[in-house]
Amino acid sequence: MKTLKVTILVLALVIIVGCSSTFGQDAAAGKAVYSKKCQSCHAADGNGNANLASVMKVEFKPLSSDEVQKMSDADLKKVITSGMGKMKPVTGLMPAEVDSLVAFIRTFKKK
Numbered sequence: 001m002k003t004l005k006v007t008i009l010v011l012a013l014v015i016i017v018g019c020s021s022t023f024g025q026d027a028a029a030g031k032a033v034y035s036k037k038c039q040s041c042h043a044a045d046g047n048g049n050a051n052l053a054s055v056m057k058v059e060f061k062p063l064s065s066d067e068v069q070k071m072s073d074a075d076l077k078k079v080i081t082s083g084m085g086k087m088k089p090v091t092g093l094m095p096a097e098v099d100s101l102v103a104f105i106r107t108f109k110k111k
Contacts, residue, residue, distance in 0.1 A: 030104025033097050037090050046108040058086050064108040076102045 041060065043049050048060025061068055077098050083089040
């Protein structure tokens with residue numbers, strides 16, 4: 001009986017870890033989050049909303065730029081969740097949504 005409980009626990013952990021890594025970095029899900037939370041400032045193409053940048057007196061770094069793409073996933077997550085400069089933190093996101101958003105930002109990388 002004890003072996004059965006341990007086996008079930010191990011299987012449950014494997015499933016949870018597998019699901020979190022699969023769902024945690026889903027660029028398609030990240031695109032939906034980006035559209036809802038980021039696109040108004042960063043634009044659909046990731047190059048930034050020029051009108052908003054002018055009004056706010058900021059420069060939106062293109063998400064395809066080396067400067068952004070060379071950031072680690074952890075650094076991107078920190079910017080997303082804590083903000084940077086005039087960028088306010090993106091609120092109301094679950095950790096898996098932040099992971100997916102980072103995966104989507106990676107799709108802007110120049111090839």
